[in-house]
Amino acid sequence: MLAGIIKSIRKFTDLSEQEISEFIEMARIESYKPKSHFIRAGQIPTKFGIVISGLFRYVYISQEGKEFTKVFMPEGSFISSYSAMIAQTASHFFIxxxxxxxxxxxxxPNWQKLKSQNPQWNLLLLKLLEKGYSVKxxxxxxxLLLDAESRYRIFLEEYPELEKRVKQHMIASYLGITPIALSRIRKNMGA
Known part of the structure; x- marks a missing residue:
């Protein structure tokens, strides 16, 4: 476990194992079952985390119950409703x-403490925010510019293993199409 977390953090900054160990000592491990939530829409977030194992998605749910998947977050991902957490406002999406x-x-509060003690944690945050902005x-x-089939092809290229791990209706909601439209695209592609 420690090796995977160190690798995830070191993708963004050169913190020492000792500095990362301090982070780990301030943290705790939480387990989640499928369909449970790390953060709920309407909740003021008070935490963020690194996915050790498993898979999450950020999902908006409309008043009519329609799902819109914003992103998938596999192992090694940092997860949070960060803007809601720093503003102390309700999250607009579920994780x-x-x-x-x-x-x-x-x-x-522990994250704030780490950042105040060591500027390398601020560098990590900056790198995470830059990555998040680039993805967005x-x-x-x-x-805006691509059709649904092109978006699906990009999804398959960028997340080759996710199609096996994620239900088709979730992929459709990520692509902004219906499950029927996704089935049609897959059939046309010979998938």
């Missing part, structure tokens, strides 16, 4: 477990 999952979770910008561009 839902898709599989049996374990997350290393740190409270927002790319998704917006794809939705």
């Amino acid at each position: 839902e477990a898709i599989e049996e999952s374990e997350v290393l979770v740190i409270s927002y 910008e790319k998704r917006e561009r794809e939705f």
